[in-house]
Amino acid sequence: MMNKYRLMSPGPTPIPPEVSAAGALPIIHHRTPEFGEVFTRVNENLKRVFLTENDIFTYAASGTGAFEGAIQNLFSPGDKVLVVNNGNFGGRWVKMSRAFGLEVTELEYEWGQKADNDEVAEALANDPEIKGAICVLSETSTGTVNDIEGFARAASSVVTIVDAVSGLGACTLRTDDWGVDVVVAGSQKALMTPPGLGFVSVSERAMRMHEVSRMPRYYFDWTAARKAYEKDPAQTAWTPAVSLIIQLDVALQQLIDEGVENVFARHVLLGRASRQGIKGMGLELFGPDEDSNSAVTAAWVPEGIDGKQLVRMVFREHGIQVAGGQGALAGRIFRIGHCGYFDAFDIIATIAATELAL
Amino acid sequence: MMNKYRLMSPGPTPIPPEVSAAGALPIIHHRTPEFGEVFTRVNENLKRVFLTENDIFTYAASGTGAFEGAIQNLFSPGDKVLVVNNGNFGGRWVKMSRAFGLEVTELEYEWGQKADNDEVAEALANDPEIKGAICVLSETSTGTVNDIEGFARAASSVVTIVDAVSGLGACTLRTDDWGVDVVVAGSQKALMTPPGLGFVSVSERAMRMHEVSRMPRYYFDWTAARKAYEKDPAQTAWTPAVSLIIQLDVALQQLIDEGVENVFARHVLLGRASRQGIKGMGLELFGPDEDSNSAVTAAWVPEGIDGKQLVRMVFREHGIQVAGGQGALAGRIFRIGHCGYFDAFDIIATIAATELAL
Numbered sequence: 001m002m003n004k005y006r007l008m009s010p011g012p013t014p015i016p017p018e019v020s021a022a023g024a025l026p027i028i029h030h031r032t033p034e035f036g037e038v039f040t041r042v043n044e045n046l047k048r049v050f051l052t053e054n055d056i057f058t059y060a061a062s063g064t065g066a067f068e069g070a071i072q073n074l075f076s077p078g079d080k081v082l083v084v085n086n087g088n089f090g091g092r093w094v095k096m097s098r099a100f101g102l103e104v105t106e107l108e109y110e111w112g113q114k115a116d117n118d119e120v121a122e123a124l125a126n127d128p129e130i131k132g133a134i135c136v137l138s139e140t141s142t143g144t145v146n147d148i149e150g151f152a153r154a155a156s157s158v159v160t161i162v163d164a165v166s167g168l169g170a171c172t173l174r175t176d177d178w179g180v181d182v183v184v185a186g187s188q189k190a191l192m193t194p195p196g197l198g199f200v201s202v203s204e205r206a207m208r209m210h211e212v213s214r215m216p217r218y219y220f221d222w223t224a225a226r227k228a229y230e231k232d233p234a235q236t237a238w239t240p241a242v243s244l245i246i247q248l249d250v251a252l253q254q255l256i257d258e259g260v261e262n263v264f265a266r267h268v269l270l271g272r273a274s275r276q277g278i279k280g281m282g283l284e285l286f287g288p289d290e291d292s293n294s295a296v297t298a299a300w301v302p303e304g305i306d307g308k309q310l311v312r313m314v315f316r317e318h319g320i321q322v323a324g325g326q327g328a329l330a331g332r333i334f335r336i337g338h339c340g341y342f343d344a345f346d347i348i349a350t351i352a353a354t355e356l357a358l
Numbered sequence: 359m360m361n362k363y364r365l366m367s368p369g370p371t372p373i374p375p376e377v378s379a380a381g382a383l384p385i386i387h388h389r390t391p392e393f394g395e396v397f398t399r400v401n402e403n404l405k406r407v408f409l410t411e412n413d414i415f416t417y418a419a420s421g422t423g424a425f426e427g428a429i430q431n432l433f434s435p436g437d438k439v440l441v442v443n444n445g446n447f448g449g450r451w452v453k454m455s456r457a458f459g460l461e462v463t464e465l466e467y468e469w470g471q472k473a474d475n476d477e478v479a480e481a482l483a484n485d486p487e488i489k490g491a492i493c494v495l496s497e498t499s500t501g502t503v504n505d506i507e508g509f510a511r512a513a514s515s516v517v518t519i520v521d522a523v524s525g526l527g528a529c530t531l532r533t534d535d536w537g538v539d540v541v542v543a544g545s546q547k548a549l550m551t552p553p554g555l556g557f558v559s560v561s562e563r564a565m566r567m568h569e570v571s572r573m574p575r576y577y578f579d580w581t582a583a584r585k586a587y588e589k590d591p592a593q594t595a596w597t598p599a600v601s602l603i604i605q606l607d608v609a610l611q612q613l614i615d616e617g618v619e620n621v622f623a624r625h626v627l628l629g630r631a632s633r634q635g636i637k638g639m640g641l642e643l644f645g646p647d648e649d650s651n652s653a654v655t656a657a658w659v660p661e662g663i664d665g666k667q668l669v670r671m672v673f674r675e676h677g678i679q680v681a682g683g684q685g686a687l688a689g690r691i692f693r694i695g696h697c698g699y700f701d702a703f704d705i706i707a708t709i710a711a712t713e714l715a716l
Contacts, residue, residue, distance in 0.1 A: 007385060015384075024379055026373075027373055028374065029365060062597040063597065088689060102573055174549075188385075196554045216457055218457045239369065239420040242546075244552070
């Protein structure tokens with residue numbers, strides 16, 4: 001039988017047909033009122049999804065690039081930073097911080113465990129020289145979602161940086177209410193847009209830190225970004241990924257039309273449905289069985305089954321692309337992404353296909 | 359009358375309908391054999407356009423980002439570098455080199471003038487501590503194309519870095535024959551693809567320099583890029599801009615089908631047609647009247663006419679988007695881009711519209 005292609009990975013994720021169609025529109029020049037109108041609307045709508053009044057800078061880059069920008073713009077070589085590491089991306093931010101000459105206090109947890117915010121507060125109290133704290137919202141590698149409200153409270157004495165690449169729009173994140181200084185995100189997850197755009201929202205406290213930071217940088221420099229952003233109409237400092245921004249405009253409009261709170265609620269439901277489906281098959285969840293885990297569901301592959309083979313079989317026999325495990329979990333877990341353009345029937349199809357493949 | 363939209367700027371440039379249509383294809387996952395097949399073909403075809411056997415790394419970034427990567431990967435803070443500056447982009451690479459703590463020997467020329475390669479050789483002979491030399495192929499801000507064959511010869515004692523963002527595929531550049539170590543390019547000019555992809559080709563000599571460079575970097579790190587590139591199938595280190603790479607695949611196939619030498623010849627003809635058209639209107643060319651200037655044609659705006667107003671009028675009354683001047687030339691020159699998906703009739707339409715607007 002023909003298999004319809006269903007992308008159920010935690011990123012990139014499928015995009016709505018209207019966003020798809022916008023990808024075929026003619027390229028327009030980026031220093032024109034026509035592009036300015038789109039970009040201004042995108043900036044306004046991004047703020048509504050980030051739940052912030054802070055400036056949000058948009059880069060032609062993957063989320064990793066926008067994250068590098070945050071490190072380059074906030075710190076100077078030798079600065080101390082605290083990084084919560086409970087998965088592949090937490091681990092990446094440890095490595096990246098060190099690559100930029102930062103002294104890292106690493107709070108390491110088993111993959112799948114949530115960060116302990118009491119330990120965050122304790123580590124910061126023990127070392128008043130630490131200038132910033134980094135935590136992942138939704139750890140793509142495990143599906144586990146950290147308590148960012150508690151993290152921002154525990155780390156309120158320093159600048160807080162949250163990797164929301166796979167979480168933004170899928171997991172509740174109240175940037176301003178919770179006092180998160182810097183939020184990094186990408187286009188290719190819950191924002192329902194192709195990969196290639198990275199975002200960073202920057203509080204005034206973070207902008208003041210940026211002003212004294214001495215890390216070498218150019219492409220991701222926030223002063224250059226703000227200078228372009230404050231033009232009328234707003235611009236990017238360097239050539240933007242025009243077609244992706246035009247697609248993002250369509251996607252953001254759909255999120256705003258659905259209502260950001262409703263989008264969060266839909267993802268909570270999708271997470272519940274996935275976890276129930278996994279348990280219904282008699283499989284064991286990887287990570288907590290909590291409503292907050294609304295972006296990705298990870299499950300143990302049963303003993304004796306090769307998880308990589310399972311992922312391939314679900315794709316080859318049923319056209320459904322789920323994801324395997326990363327790092328030490330490769331072959332041992334599989335992951336169903338549901339951050340973005342997903343509804344309940346996508347989950348049902350995926351659970352059914354997995355059951356058939358097992 | 360209805361105006362058909364014609365993008366005649368030096369970048370981003372219009373894209374062929376087949377490339378446009380590919381932008382509406384479903385997003386696929388990047389760690390799959392399906393994406394690997396596309397990316398492997400893209401890598402092979404990029405080499406045919408770059409005329410090199412060197413590895414070419416692809417980034418989700420604008421050309422400025424890929425250029426920053428070249429600086430981060432080759433040098434250490436305090437290293438000396440020579441930069442040819444005869445336009446806006448030469449000037450940008452001076453600023454960027456300084457931002458990364460390099461000591462810059464700047465060879466400055468009037469905008470529109472070509473670099474003097476004897477002076478390049480002399481500057482390098484005078485300071486044996488200089489480790490690298492940077493030059494722009496086609497200076498987008500003026501249309502002037504530097505003699506890169508001569509530049510690479512003059513600078514053969516050091517690593518040579520060429521900004522070919524707006525030149526690659528429009529102006530002859532024989533990377534390996536001429537011995538250029540590092541070529542930086544972007545998707546949005548002659549490669550007929552939307553903006554958002556940056557490329558860098560890296561010679562073995564450049565890779566050896568990279569191995570000892572101590573500049574902090576992560577996103578653009580060549581070791582990370584090569585490690586992913588050497589996987590089977592080839593990958594990018596971080597999430598790639600999947601849809602742009604799928605579009606690039608279609609565009610590169612069109613260039614290969616036309617024949618790279620034929621593509622160069624077409625651009626030479628387009629440059630000639632543009633210059634003849636400008637002169638035929640009684641306007642004065644900005645920059646040399648040479649066949650090598652095959653990517654962008656710049657012309658002085660006649661005395662008493664506001665160049666910004668002219669660009670706006672050509673767009674509003676005729677739907678044709680040309681570009682104005684940059685920096686000190688803002689309002690004084692206008693630029694017709696013809697690097698990419700252009701034929702002779704596009705030039706005729708543009709010349710006719712400009713004549714009507716004057």
